[in-house]
Amino acid sequence: MASTISAGRYVGQAVKRLEDPRLLxxxxxxxxxxxxxxxxxxxxVRSNVARGTIVSIDTSAALALPxxxxxxxxxxxxxxxxxxxxxxxxxxxxxxxxxxxxxxTPLAGGxxxxxxxxxxxxxxxxxxxAEDAADLVEVEIDVQQAIVGWETAIDxxxxxxxxxxxxxxxxxxxxxxxxxDALFAGAPHVFTRRFSQCRATNVxxxxxxxxxxxxxYVGDLQIWAATQSVSEWKATSSRLTGVPEHRVKVVAxxxxxxxxxxxxxxxxxxxxxxxAHLFGEAPIKWTEDRxxxxxxxxxGREEIIDVTFAVTDEGVLxxxxxxxxxxxxxxxxxxxxxxxxxxxxxxxxxxxxxxxPGGSSVYTNTVGKAAYRxxxxxxxxxxxxMMDHIAYELGIDPIEIRRRNVIHADDLPYxxxxxxxxxxxxxxxxxxxxxxxxxxxxxxxxxxxxxxxxRLLGLGVAIYIEPSAVAFGILSSDQAIMRMDNSGKVIxxxxxxxxxxxxxxxxxxxxxxHLGCNIEDVLLVQGxxxxxxxGPGTGGSxxxxxxxxxxxxxxxxxxxxxxxxxxxxxxxxxxxxxxxAGVVSVKGxxxxxxxxxxxxxxxxxxxxxxxxxxxxxxxxxxxxxPAGQYTWSxxxxxxxxxxxxxxxxxxxxxxxxxxxxxxxVNPMVVxxxxxxxxxxxxxxxxxxxxxxDEDGNPLATTFLDYLIPTAPEVPDIEVGHIVxxxxxxxxxxxxxxxxxxxxxxxxxNAIHDALRHLGVHPTAFPLGPSQLLxxxxxxxxx
Amino acid sequence: xSDEVVVKLNVNGRDHKVLVExxxxxxxxxxxxxxxxxxHVGCEHGACGACTVMVDGAAVRACxxxxxxxxxxxxxxxxxxxxxxxxxxxxxxAMQDCHGLQCGFCTPGFVVSMTSxxxxxxxxxxxxxKIALSGNLCRCTGYRGIINxxxxxxxxxxxxxxxxxSDH
Numbered sequence: 016m017a018s019t020i021s022a023g024r025y026v027g028q029a030v031k032r033l034e035d036p037r038l039l040x041x042x043x044x045x046x047x048x049x050x051x052x053x054x055x056x057x058x059x060v061r062s063n064v065a066r067g068t069i070v071s072i073d074t075s076a077a078l079a080l081p082x083x084x085x086x087x088x089x090x091x092x093x094x095x096x097x098x099x100x101x102x103x104x105x106x107x108x109x110x111x112x113x114x115x116x117x118x119x120t121p122l123a124g125g126x127x128x129x130x131x132x133x134x135x136x137x138x139x140x141x142x143x144x145a146e147d148a149a150d151l152v153e154v155e156i157d158v159q160q161a162i163v164g165w166e167t168a169i170d171x172x173x174x175x176x177x178x179x180x181x182x183x184x185x186x187x188x189x190x191x192x193x194x195x196d197a198l199f200a201g202a203p204h205v206f207t208r209r210f211s212q213c214r215a216t217n218v219x220x221x222x223x224x225x226x227x228x229x230x231x232y233v234g235d236l237q238i239w240a241a242t243q244s245v246s247e248w249k250a251t252s253s254r255l256t257g258v259p260e261h262r263v264k265v266v267a268x269x270x271x272x273x274x275x276x277x278x279x280x281x282x283x284x285x286x287x288x289x290x291a292h293l294f295g296e297a298p299i300k301w302t303e304d305r306x307x308x309x310x311x312x313x314x315g316r317e318e319i320i321d322v323t324f325a326v327t328d329e330g331v332l333x334x335x336x337x338x339x340x341x342x343x344x345x346x347x348x349x350x351x352x353x354x355x356x357x358x359x360x361x362x363x364x365x366x367x368x369x370x371x372p373g374g375s376s377v378y379t380n381t382v383g384k385a386a387y388r389x390x391x392x393x394x395x396x397x398x399x400x401m402m403d404h405i406a407y408e409l410g411i412d413p414i415e416i417r418r419r420n421v422i423h424a425d426d427l428p429y430x431x432x433x434x435x436x437x438x439x440x441x442x443x444x445x446x447x448x449x450x451x452x453x454x455x456x457x458x459x460x461x462x463x464x465x466x467x468x469x470r471l472l473g474l475g476v477a478i479y480i481e482p483s484a485v486a487f488g489i490l491s492s493d494q495a496i497m498r499m500d501n502s503g504k505v506i507x508x509x510x511x512x513x514x515x516x517x518x519x520x521x522x523x524x525x526x527x528x529h530l531g532c533n534i535e536d537v538l539l540v541q542g543x544x545x546x547x548x549x550g551p552g553t554g555g556s557x558x559x560x561x562x563x564x565x566x567x568x569x570x571x572x573x574x575x576x577x578x579x580x581x582x583x584x585x586x587x588x589x590x591x592x593x594x595x596a597g598v599v600s601v602k603g604x605x606x607x608x609x610x611x612x613x614x615x616x617x618x619x620x621x622x623x624x625x626x627x628x629x630x631x632x633x634x635x636x637x638x639x640x641p642a643g644q645y646t647w648s649x650x651x652x653x654x655x656x657x658x659x660x661x662x663x664x665x666x667x668x669x670x671x672x673x674x675x676x677x678x679x680v681n682p683m684v685v686x687x688x689x690x691x692x693x694x695x696x697x698x699x700x701x702x703x704x705x706x707x708d709e710d711g712n713p714l715a716t717t718f719l720d721y722l723i724p725t726a727p728e729v730p731d732i733e734v735g736h737i738v739x740x741x742x743x744x745x746x747x748x749x750x751x752x753x754x755x756x757x758x759x760x761x762x763x764n765a766i767h768d769a770l771r772h773l774g775v776h777p778t779a780f781p782l783g784p785s786q787l788l789x790x791x792x793x794x795x796x797x
Numbered sequence: 798x799s800d801e802v803v804v805k806l807n808v809n810g811r812d813h814k815v816l817v818e819x820x821x822x823x824x825x826x827x828x829x830x831x832x833x834x835x836x837h838v839g840c841e842h843g844a845c846g847a848c849t850v851m852v853d854g855a856a857v858r859a860c861x862x863x864x865x866x867x868x869x870x871x872x873x874x875x876x877x878x879x880x881x882x883x884x885x886x887x888x889x890x891a892m893q894d895c896h897g898l899q900c901g902f903c904t905p906g907f908v909v910s911m912t913s914x915x916x917x918x919x920x921x922x923x924x925x926x927k928i929a930l931s932g933n934l935c936r937c938t939g940y941r942g943i944i945n946x947x948x949x950x951x952x953x954x955x956x957x958x959x960x961x962x963s964d965h
Contacts, residue, residue, distance in 0.1 A: 035893040038901030039885055039908060041835015041875035048834035143820065220839050220847060220936050221902040271837075271902025272936050305840040515900030515937045687896045687942055694939030718844035718934065726930035726940040731956050754939075 025524040025534055029683035033534075034519040044268040046224040046241045047302045054226070055084055057287055057301035058145035060135035060152045061311060062127035065161035065380040065711025066175075069125055069154065072135060077151040082144035085294050086152070087136045089122035092289040096121065098254040101279045102247055102489050103551060104349045115185055117346045117378065118176050121255075121286035127156060128175055128345035129380050130712055131311035133283055136290050138299055161380040161711030165319065165342045168377045175345055175378035182378045184343050185352040189373030195334055198369070202325035202333050206405055210397045211779045212759070214317035214342070214705040215698070217387050218723055219514075221271020222308040225284045227291035228298035234258070236292065238265045243278045243512040244552020246489075249544045251280045256292040267542035270514035274695070275386030276313055277514065278554050279348045283311065309716045314705055315387025317342040320397035330409050330416040332367050339374035339393055344383035351384045352376035356391040356482070362431040363398055364442030364478040364649065365420040369432050380711045386554070388695060389481075389752035392759075399477040399760035403767055404776065413764065414450065414476060421446060421478065435482075437647050439739040441675045442478050445651040448735045449476075449673035453653050466772070471658040472668070473769025477761035478652075482645040483676075483749025484560035492640045493561040494548040495569035497526070499577075499633040501619055503597060503611030505532065507569065508540040510550025511562045516751065517684040518558055522566050524680055529570035530577075531594030532611060548636075556749030559680055560646045564639035564745045572635040580617060581609045583626040642743035648750045650674035652693070652761035654730075658769045663784035663791065665701055665766060667728075673735040674753065678746030682736065685750060690732045692754020698724045699755075700762045704781045770794075804864045808833065809877030817864055824848045824859035827874060835875040835905045839934070846933035847906040850874050856913040875905035878912045888912050891946035895955070899937035906933050911947055921951050 022028050037043055074086045098110065099119045106112030123134045135152050139145035162168050162175055168182040175182050199205055219241075226239040236258045242248050245265040253260035270277065280288075287301045303312065319340040325333040337358065343351030354374025361370050376384075389395075406416040421443045422429050429437045455474070462472040486492075496508040507526055511518050523537035530537075540546050551557070574594055581599035582589040585607050593602050600608035617624050618633045625631065655668040672689050679685050702722040706714045715721035740746035759780065766782050767775075774794035775787075801816045808831060815830045822841075827833045827850070839847035841860045848859040851873040878886055885893065888911045898904045907930070914929045915921075921929065926947045935943060945955045 031893055032896070032898075034901070035898060036885060038898055038904050039875075039889040039892055040879040041833070041905045041908075043835075043901050045834075045837070045902060047838070048828070050829070050832070143818065218936050219902075220845065220900065220934065221837070222839075269901060272900040274936070302838075305842065305845070517899065683896045687899060687938060690939035690941035691899060691937045692939070694941075695936070717842055718840050719842075723934060723936060724940075725934065726944055727924075727927040729940050729944075731944075732939065732941050733956070 023528045026528040026678065026680055028681065030520055030524055030534065030681055032517055032520045033523065038269070045221055045271055046226060046239050046268070049226055049239050051226065051228070051298045053297040055138050055140060055297050055299045056142040056145050057290070057299050058137050058142060058149045059133045059283065060137070060149045060154060062123065062130060062132040062134055062156065064127060064156055064158045065130050065163070067127055067156040067158040069123065069127065069134065070157050071155045073153040074135065077137065077148040080144065080148050080151060082140040083137060083148045084140065085138040087290050087293065088134065089120060089124045092122055092286060092293065093120040093124055095289060095293065096255055097257045099285060100254065101349060102250045105488065114350050116350055117184065117383070119282060119346060121282050121289050126177060129382055131307070131382060133286055133311070136286050138290065138294060163379055163381065163707055163709055163711045165340050165377040165379065168379045175380055184376040184378055185350060187354050187358065187374045189336060189338055190371050192371050195369055195371055198334050199325045203328050204326050204409065205323060206408055207323040208401055208404055208778055209319060209321050210400055211319045212316045212393060212396060212699065213780045214314055215387065215703045216309065216312070216314040216705050217274040217276035217385060219272030219274060219276060222303035222305060223277065223284065223312055224302045225287050226298055226300040227288050229292045229295050231295040234262050236263045238263070238288070240265060240267055240284070241270050241277055242267050243270065243273045243514055243554050245512060245542055245544045245547065246510055246549045247278065247552055248280050252288050255285055255288055258292065265544045267512060270512065273514045274388045275390060275554060278386055278552065281313060281348060282346060305718065306716050309721055310713050311382060313348045313383045313385030314344070315385050315390065316699065318393040320393050322397050322401050324401055324405055326405055326409070328409070330405060330411045330419055332365055332420050334369040335361070335367055336371045337361055337397065341374065341376040341384065342379050342381070343376045344379055344381040346383035348383060348385045353391040357394040359433050359435060360391065360480070360482050361394040361398060362433055363395060363480050364422055366422055366426070367432050381707055388692060389756035392756040395477065395479040395756050396760050400763055400778065403764045407771060414455065417446060417476065417478060435645065436643070437480065438742045440480055440647050440649045441737045441739055442480060442649050442651065444737050445649060445673040445675055446478055448737060449651040449653040449671050452671045452673065452733060452735055453655070453669065458655055469660065471660055471769040473656050473765040473767065475654050475761045475763065475765030475768060476651065477757040477764060479753065479757045480647050480649045481556065481750065481753045481756060483556035483648050484641055484646040485555055486641050486644050489551045490555065490557065492638050493550045493565045494636060494638040495565040496548055496636050497569040497573055497634070499573060499611065499615050501615050503536065503615045505530065505537045506540055507537065507566055508546050508548065509562050509565065510548050510552060511541045511558050512552035513541060514553065516553055516558055517681065518553070521559065521680045521684060522562065525563050525566045526570045529567050530574050532597040536597060556751040559747045560641055560749045561639055563680060563747050564641060565637050567745055568637035568639050569635050572637055573633065576633065576635070577611065577614050579626055579629065580614050584609060584617070584624065646741050646748050648676045648748035648753065650753050650757060652757040654761050654765050656762070656765040656769055658766065658787060660791070663788035665782065665787070667697065667730040669733065670730040671733045672754070673737060674750065675737040675739055676750035677741040677748035678738065679736065680747065686734045688751050689734055689754045692752060693732055693758045694724050694729050695755045696758025697729065697762055700759050700780050700782050702783065802865055804868045806867065806870060806872055808872045809874060815864070819863060819865045821864055822860055823862040823864045823867060826864040827859060833874050833876055837902055837905055839903065844934070845903065846910060847903050849906040849909045849933070851909060851913055856910050875908050878909060886912060888915060888946065888950040891949040892943070895942045895945040895949055897938060897942035897946035903933060903935045907935070907943055911950065915950055923948065923953055926951060
């Protein structure tokens with residue numbers, strides 16, 4: 016589908032990725048690929064029970080094993096911690112901040128709080144020996160009944176974190192609203208539902224990994240890590256160890272996915288940092304194996320959402336109350352809860368007169384909650400399913416009820432009842448484009464014909480508005496440090512933490528477009544605290560917006576200086592110059608031209624030839640702050656499914672996305688991000704379920720139990736584009752998370768449509784074959 | 798435990814002799830002893846396919862084999878399926894053209910699996926390709942670009958609605 020804004024030479028083009036030849040030929044450089052002289056290897060002893068008091072730890076047999084170099088317990092490492100908090104979230108209350116962190120220690124202290132809790136850290140000559148030693152450590156635990164499930168955690172007088180007074184991590188009480196209560200009391204219809212998402216996990220294909228070397232003679236702490244943000248990890252490591260921040264160096268080369276899991280330094284990684292700082296002798300490496308990753312790396316999504324909607328007879332929304340319950344495990348990344356954000360964006364694409372949101376996040380004896388691609392997306396999961404439930408209650412088509420409530424172009428600018436301001440969003444336009452791509456009438460005919468044969472087809476729709484590039488605190492800005500070297504080539508250093516987002520291509524696209532050079536003459540340098548500026552890294556659908564804005568601003572500044580030098584040399588006015596493919600020329604007089612390769616040496620070596628008063632050199636910096644606290648993008652997802660009545664298996668027939676991410680840097684990359692997010696969303700509905708038994712044992716610790724989608728299960732994903740520019744100078748909107756936000760309710764709605772005539776009205780994920788068969792059988796017996 | 802054995806391997810056309818413990822995985826020997834770090838370890842239980850290499854012409858999981866088991870064999874890794882003249886092989890090139898990779902971690906496994914598969918099965922159907930791809934896990938791409946790359950390399954049509962990469 017064509018966009019309405021013409022592409023530039025690079026921006027808007029499906030430029031092939033510059034990083035691909037390296038990655039396709041096996042010459043990427045991920046953290047586990049790094050081998051350092053004298054490097055030693057780490058393995059953890061982890062708790063095999065979810066809750067209990069540590070009675071004793073005997074490491075003597077392990078220490079006696081040849082090749083074992085050091086063994087540390089919580090008693091060794093935890094007291095050495097200076098502070099353990101994250102720049103993005105700010106300090107905890109006891110240090111003057113507001114973020115209610117779980118009581119974080121690198122290793123378990125006197126007790127264990129989930130299966131996988133790290134108790135002992137072993138350093139050995141290789142990983143085989145380290146794991147042998149782990150088997151020889153004897154840990155005696157006085158086992159207590161685990162607190163599993165948010166309702167149990169609320170009801171019990173036992174505490175996940177001993178010594179605390181509650182298992183509630185954060186609470187946002189539902190606001191008092193007597194006028195809302197009156198509105199609900201007088202509304203023609205009030206409907207209430209409880210929706211839930213099962214626990215899912217990020218599953219980057221590269222698990223966590225870190226190498227740390229504390230050179231006690233130099234005083235430097237050097238870290239190589241699989242992280243989305245080297246700046247965040249530098250600051251966290253400094254606070255942990257007390258090594259001054261400017262003596263901490265963090266490098267992330269290629270990073271194999273993260274989806275939020277690699278944003279904040281977790282306890283395991285902090286333990287490696289603390290161990291290396293104490294050990295001092297040699298670099299130590301920890302590479303997580305998949306069992307550890309599925310058992311002990313932070314997870315996402317386990318949420319219950321209670322919603323009540325008041326509507327008219329025609330399905331026009333009058334108001335909503337929504338309450339988010341989150342199971343945040345024992346040690347969530349950051350503070351765990353996203354209810355504040357979810358409540359703020361709950362109105363999404365619809366004209367709600369009022370929404371009252373509240374939430375409660377609850378500690379349990381399970382793995383902590385992670386940010387996972389659209390961490391607040393429970394609002395879209397609940398709202399978009401609720402729209403269908405209401406539509407069926409009122410006998411209105413789910414598409415029609417959306418049309419009656421969706422924000423239109425002539426509503427803009429629109430301020431939601433939760434005070435979010437939309438200036439350029441297109442929920443209505445994307446809805447219509449997606450429906451046109453499907454051909455709804457043709458599908459309804461096919462559906463009716465199929466149903467006559469006993470076949471179960473369904474159609475689902477979901478609309479959302481994505482709060483991309485959230486800008487507060489450290490997230491407010493990004494910087495580009497750009498220099499042109501003597502030969503006219505450009506290096507741009509940024510704080511981004513590329514882990515699959517194609518920034519090695521898209522940032523050079525932006526620079527080459529706005530500087531006016533060839534893309535092969537631009538190199539992005541990132542993931543290295545020695546060369547990259549301070550910033551929040553890559554996450555939260557921010558890099559195109561904020562890093563892209565910085566790259567564009569720096570390129571324009573660089574261009575301005577180059578043009579001034581060239582104009583001075585050519586005795587022309589800067590206003591009469593044009594820049595194309597690395598050559599500055601006088602408009603209409605192509606013979607009067609200077610390539611960058613001739614201008615750059617003048618800037619560095621011939622001050623007498625520069626315009627009077629101009630500073631030598633070609634280095635510029637630009638720090639970019641987006642126009643608003645949110646840069647809103649939006650999309651509509653539509654899918655069709657067929658469910659096998661015998662097996663309960665769902666087959667996705669078509670999957671369509673119409674999206675508006677503003678001015679696209681690279682449509683190929685945009686579509687790649689959408690497809691990846693959609694399939695993660697599909698996984699969360701049909702396949703993925705991180706379940707625990709009542710004793711807190713995780714039951715899906717291999718890829719044979721925790722099922723992520725594979726190639727035969729995914730449909731061809733069709734993408735349409737609507738382009739409206741974001742407010743501000745760049746026009747870019749972020750879109751990295753959206754696919755994963757809308758896909759779950761879209762797919763759930765399609766399943767609902769396929770089964771509702773049987774009396775099946777799903778509200779809880781997963782919706783795998785066994786769940787659907789159970790619901791169909793129960794409906795039949797009812 | 799420490800009784801090391803000599804293992805002879807021909808890897809990517811070059812003969813190697815390594816002294817390793819019998820329990821050392823082929824994936825670890827390739828990565829640590831031979832410094833061929835393109836073979837990635839994603840699960841160590843044979844499920845994700847990132848470590849796929851060819852042993853005597855067959856695509857296998859290097860994390861499920863001890864190096865000693867393939868003593869005397871010819872091993873080809875992702876580095877070895879890549880042309881030496883700076884170009885990419887047809888499936889690799891299709892992966893770039895169709896945006897078949899994002900973070901790139903699973904990519905070597907897909908490249909070796911599909912290079913091997915297409916060598917053995919030059920005329921697959923669309924369903925054949927998806928089944929052939931089903932032994933490798935990817936978490937970034939949603940398989941859209943990978944499936945289209947496989948179609949392209951196999952000469953099958955690619956759906957019109959996909960932004961293909963262009964050279965600049």
